[in-house]
Amino acid sequence: MQAVAQARQAVRTEAVWDFLQMCTGVALVLFMWMHMILVASVNVDFGGGRVMNAIAYFFEATYMAQLGGPLIFLTMLAHFVLAARKLPFRVAEQKAMWVHTKRFNHLDTWLWIIQAVTAFIILVMGSIHMWTVLTNLPITAARSAARVQTGWWLLFYLVLLPCIELHVGIGAYRIGVKWGWIKRSHRQYFHGLENKLTLVFIAIGLITLITFYFIVKPAV
Amino acid sequence: MGRQLKFNIFRFNPEDPASVPHMDTFVLEETDAMTLFIALNRIREEQDPTLQFDFVCRAGICGSCAMLINGRPDLACHTKTKKLPDEITLMPLPVFKLVGDLSVDTGTWFRGMHQNVESWIHTNKVFDPKAPEEPMTNEMAEEIYELERCIECGCCIAACGKANMVPDKFMGAAAFNRIARFMMDPRDQRTTGEYFEVVGNDEGIFGCLGLLGCEDVCPKKLPLQDQLGMLRRKMGWSAVQHLFSKVFSRK
Numbered sequence: 356m357q358a359v360a361q362a363r364q365a366v367r368t369e370a371v372w373d374f375l376q377m378c379t380g381v382a383l384v385l386f387m388w389m390h391m392i393l394v395a396s397v398n399v400d401f402g403g404g405r406v407m408n409a410i411a412y413f414f415e416a417t418y419m420a421q422l423g424g425p426l427i428f429l430t431m432l433a434h435f436v437l438a439a440r441k442l443p444f445r446v447a448e449q450k451a452m453w454v455h456t457k458r459f460n461h462l463d464t465w466l467w468i469i470q471a472v473t474a475f476i477i478l479v480m481g482s483i484h485m486w487t488v489l490t491n492l493p494i495t496a497a498r499s500a501a502r503v504q505t506g507w508w509l510l511f512y513l514v515l516l517p518c519i520e521l522h523v524g525i526g527a528y529r530i531g532v533k534w535g536w537i538k539r540s541h542r543q544y545f546h547g548l549e550n551k552l553t554l555v556f557i558a559i560g561l562i563t564l565i566t567f568y569f570i571v572k573p574a575v
Numbered sequence: 576m577g578r579q580l581k582f583n584i585f586r587f588n589p590e591d592p593a594s595v596p597h598m599d600t601f602v603l604e605e606t607d608a609m610t611l612f613i614a615l616n617r618i619r620e621e622q623d624p625t626l627q628f629d630f631v632c633r634a635g636i637c638g639s640c641a642m643l644i645n646g647r648p649d650l651a652c653h654t655k656t657k658k659l660p661d662e663i664t665l666m667p668l669p670v671f672k673l674v675g676d677l678s679v680d681t682g683t684w685f686r687g688m689h690q691n692v693e694s695w696i697h698t699n700k701v702f703d704p705k706a707p708e709e710p711m712t713n714e715m716a717e718e719i720y721e722l723e724r725c726i727e728c729g730c731c732i733a734a735c736g737k738a739n740m741v742p743d744k745f746m747g748a749a750a751f752n753r754i755a756r757f758m759m760d761p762r763d764q765r766t767t768g769e770y771f772e773v774v775g776n777d778e779g780i781f782g783c784l785g786l787l788g789c790e791d792v793c794p795k796k797l798p799l800q801d802q803l804g805m806l807r808r809k810m811g812w813s814a815v816q817h818l819f820s821k822v823f824s825r826k
Contacts, residue, residue: 367817370771370781371815373781443740448740452739455736455739458643458646459647459788461734461788461791463791467784467786532787533783533785533807534804535805539800
């Protein structure tokens with residue numbers, strides 16, 4: 356059949372970038388939730404570390420940590436570059452967005468500002484965390500405890516934890532909304548679920564940090 | 576005696592070189608069932624005849640009276656003052672060209688949008704005025720009508736973070752709703768690829784940040800969120816399919 360619209364050259368690159376932004380986002384959300392399960396396993400035996408060490412050993416014996424770690428880092432970088440295409444880097448755009456956000460005072464718009472700000476914090480602090488952990492293999496509860504109990508690391512994780520959980524929670528909700536998996540009829544439910552999940556993961560993270568700081572015996 | 580309402584109203588006449596953007600304050604006693612339409616008309620009649628604002632239907636149908644009411648885009652004619660605090664700030668809709676004070680030119684924007692999305696039925700069929708009209712199911716007609724209810728007030732565009740950020744480089748929810756309406760219409764013969772050319776880029780659906788300001792302020796409660804999601808999924812999947820077909824056709 357003859358085309359009925361004006362002939363124009365379709366450029367699919369931007370669609371593919373957007374699709375990849377979603378894919379890398381989903382991958383990182385799933386990774387972060389699994390990562391929390393691994394780290395929080397230190398609480399299962401009340402700081403004994405045997406469960407966490409066993410899981411960490413499994414990931415290293417199968418080379419999933421050695422290969423997966425750098426792959427996750429690359430995925431994070433790719434996700435940042437893809438998502439940063441939507442960020443206002445010009446001052447005029449930043450001002451316009453900020454004026455609009457303050458004036459409109461709309462929850463989902465504020466959540467996007469939180470997402471954008473935490474993205475930069477996670478990029479820097481997440482990179483530092485990954486470098487430190489992956490250059491000090493094997494991962495053990497005692498080594499993690501030694502790090503958390505040294506210098507400024509506790510404060511470092513107290514900042515990184517809420518940033519990650521907020522970014523992941525809001526991001527998961529936003530992907531659902533943007534790609535139409537969350538419909539109007541379910542939006543409030545998923546909004547509530549996102550808030551609860553974020554709070555639960557921050558709580559688990561805080562309990563885990565307390566365990567590492569006060570209970571787990573650090574490696575000498 | 577009713578409440579004393581304090582109105583802070585944006586004033587600026589871009590046609591007057593001496594005019595400087597500023598806020599003017601007016602105080603008015605609230606009356607029963609007062610709407611912003613009534614309040615603004617009283618201010619113009621009793622306090623300042625130079626105040627500019629737009630109204631036509633007074634019934635939430637024409638879309639002329641959209642403005643920022645305490646920062647939120649809405650129609651002034653269907654906004655009751657009793658739902659608002661004692662102090663009310665009125666600003667013109669952002670993104671659109673300012674005519675003066677609270678009046679903006681949404682017409683030029685919407686005309687451009689309609690031209691951009693080719694907002695008409697595209698078909699190869701030659702119209703025969705003597706032939707009986709092709710039947711359409713009632714369900715389909717109702718689904719199309721649901722999206723046709725847009726009154727082009729511009730609230731969705733004013734509530735959009737992306738449209739505020741890059742005013743001339745984003746199509747906005749009104750355009751996406753319009754495209755969704757034609758995609759649904761069995762009489763429109765455009766292919767997904769042809770729709771993709773219109774909307775499948777960062778100025779179109781892939782530039783949408785998913786903030787849902789549009790969904791939350793639409794005075795007609797159009798299902799904008801569901802149209803944005805459907806468009807992104809359909810256009811995204813089409814691009815991925817195209818990519819795969821290119822990769823596999825090379826072998």
